[in-house]
Amino acid sequence: xxxxxxxxxxxxxxxxxxxxxxxxxxxxxxxxxxxxxxxxxxxxxxxxxxxxxxxxxxxxxxxxxxxxxxxxxxxxxxxxxxxxxxxxxxxxxxxxxxxxxxxxxxxxxxxxxxxxxxxxxxxxxxxxxxxxxxxxxxxxxxxxxxxxxxxxxxxxxxxxxxxxxxxxxxxxxxxxxxxxxxxxxxxxxxxxxxxxxxxxxxxxxxxxxxxxxxxxxxxxxxxxxxxxxxxxxxxxxxxxxxxxxxxxxxxxxxxxxxxxxxxxxxxxxxxxxxxxxxxxxxxxxxxxxxxxxxxxxxxx
Amino acid sequence: xxxxxxxxxxxxxxxxxxxxxxxxxxxxxxxxxxxxxxxxxxxxxxxxxxxxxxxxxxxxxxxxxxxxxxxxxxxxxxxxxxxxxxxxxxxxxxxxxxxxxxxxxxxxxxxxxxxxxxxxxxxxxxxxxxxxxxxxxxxxxxxxxxxxxxxxxxxxxxxxxxxxxxxxxxxxxxxxxxxxxxxxxxxxxxxxxxxxxxxxxxxxxxxxxxxxxxxxxxx
Numbered sequence: 001x002x003x004x005x006x007x008x009x010x011x012x013x014x015x016x017x018x019x020x021x022x023x024x025x026x027x028x029x030x031x032x033x034x035x036x037x038x039x040x041x042x043x044x045x046x047x048x049x050x051x052x053x054x055x056x057x058x059x060x061x062x063x064x065x066x067x068x069x070x071x072x073x074x075x076x077x078x079x080x081x082x083x084x085x086x087x088x089x090x091x092x093x094x095x096x097x098x099x100x101x102x103x104x105x106x107x108x109x110x111x112x113x114x115x116x117x118x119x120x121x122x123x124x125x126x127x128x129x130x131x132x133x134x135x136x137x138x139x140x141x142x143x144x145x146x147x148x149x150x151x152x153x154x155x156x157x158x159x160x161x162x163x164x165x166x167x168x169x170x171x172x173x174x175x176x177x178x179x180x181x182x183x184x185x186x187x188x189x190x191x192x193x194x195x196x197x198x199x200x201x202x203x204x205x206x207x208x209x210x211x212x213x214x215x216x217x218x219x220x221x222x223x224x225x226x227x228x229x230x231x232x233x234x235x236x237x238x239x240x241x242x243x244x245x246x247x248x249x250x251x252x253x254x255x256x257x258x259x260x261x262x263x264x265x266x267x268x269x270x271x272x273x274x275x276x277x278x279x280x281x282x283x284x285x286x287x288x289x290x291x292x293x294x295x296x297x298x299x300x
Numbered sequence: 301x302x303x304x305x306x307x308x309x310x311x312x313x314x315x316x317x318x319x320x321x322x323x324x325x326x327x328x329x330x331x332x333x334x335x336x337x338x339x340x341x342x343x344x345x346x347x348x349x350x351x352x353x354x355x356x357x358x359x360x361x362x363x364x365x366x367x368x369x370x371x372x373x374x375x376x377x378x379x380x381x382x383x384x385x386x387x388x389x390x391x392x393x394x395x396x397x398x399x400x401x402x403x404x405x406x407x408x409x410x411x412x413x414x415x416x417x418x419x420x421x422x423x424x425x426x427x428x429x430x431x432x433x434x435x436x437x438x439x440x441x442x443x444x445x446x447x448x449x450x451x452x453x454x455x456x457x458x459x460x461x462x463x464x465x466x467x468x469x470x471x472x473x474x475x476x477x478x479x480x481x482x483x484x485x486x487x488x489x490x491x492x493x494x495x496x497x498x499x500x501x502x503x504x505x506x507x508x509x510x511x512x513x514x515x516x517x518x519x
Contacts, residue, residue: 040441170355235355
């Protein structure tokens with residue numbers, strides 16, 4: 001299902017990175033891009049709906065000539081009960097034809113809803129946006145919903161599709177499955193893979209006391225294709241997935257454990273928010289990538 | 301299906317602390333308007349009181365501020381300590397929306413213009429700086445064909461060019477704001493016209509001679 005080729009260590013692109021990419025190309029093996037940040041989406045009734053930002057496609061095409069590229073979208077909202085955005089899927093397919101992504105990923109979550117729920121069945125209308133990636137209940141009903149959507153995405157976009165484990169700040173009670181069980185079953189029935197965000201797992205561990213070790217024991221690591229690494233900070237007594245600065249220390253320990261045990265991992269991606277660039281600087285980013293590479297080379 | 305109603309209430313609780321408070325005080329009054337099963341009601345009731353909901357709301361507000369800061373940074377700077385209260389009012393009247401950049405920029409700009417026209421917001425610079433940033437956003441996010449169809453009184457100009465009127469010398473005004481400094485006290489007042497040109501893909505601007513500006517605008 002997935003490429004035999006191991007990509008190695010990569011970076012999630014952000015606007016602070018162009019100079020780093022030019023000056024330190026040896027430090028990363030591939031680039032992951034968030035396509036939703038490269039275009040303006042004027043809504044389902046916009047014509048054209050998607051307007052590529054000036055020069056963005058040129059930059060991506062130039063980058064693609066140098067390195068393999070992954071697509072990590074944030075706008076699909078695959079868990080929205082009342083919305084499924086086939087136009088977004090089509091736009092990813094268009095970009096995949098241009099840039100030939102090794103695979104495409106999004107989040108196991110929802111963020112978009114119709115403003116008027118009662119009118120939702122009448123077709124696309126005004127939406128509301130949570131402005132945060134929200135968890136879906138790990139129930140059979142949701143599993144079936146997302147299974148159908150993953151199948152649709154895989155049929156439209158000719159590359160593998162991964163879903164990322166989510167971060168949450170308010171737990172949903174009375175779920176029918178654990179997150180690990182939900183992901184395992186979703187992979188089995190839909191054919192998607194897992195983008196395992198170890199920082200999300202750490203955030204949930206810090207805030208809700210879940211056991212990272214138990215999660216990594218329960219998740220079927222044969223489905224994990226990519227890992228995300230990041231850091232965070234404190235907000236209102238919670239630890240958040242803000243992508244602030246360097247990778248959190250416990251995440252490094254989990255990376256070592258996961259790479260040792262997971263047989264099918266093809267890539268490890270460091271992500272940070274552009275506002276953290278003054279903290280990290282070129283040397284700091286290179287140091288994070290080098291540390292990830294040392295762990296990668298021990299196991300992969 | 302109850303899942304869509306569950307997600308609707310979950311989202312509204314994050315966007316509005318008032319809505320969440322109403323659900324905590326009287327859940328059935330909120331639930332009565334929705335198709336929810338008993339488990340969804342128990343879930344939402346428990347989540348409404350969860351301390352993590354405050355974090356969700358804080359992140360929601362930070363993420364809603366981001367597109368405004370990206371498109372209207374000078375306006376946000378000029379608003380200074382007034383921004384918080386204005387955002388509260390804006391978000392209260394627009395609790396959740398499409399947050400894509402041009403739409404959110406235009407919506408907030410309309411809100412600020414209404415505040416200025418009503419006299420609730422008084423500031424010597426915000427009107428012209430807001431018009432400048434709004435024009436830059438439109439030139440950046442709309443195609444030449446779309447801009448041509450909406451050029452209105454500036455139909456003589458290329459689609460990717462705007463001429464904007466300032467009542468203060470725009471060059472030192474924008475120079476100060478670009479360094480996040482307050483406008484200098486000695487700003488010249490009068491009728492100034494600034495050409496904003498996005499034909500190269502980058503937005504550049506220059507001050508126009510009054511005669512040239514009048515010819516371009518056909519006045």
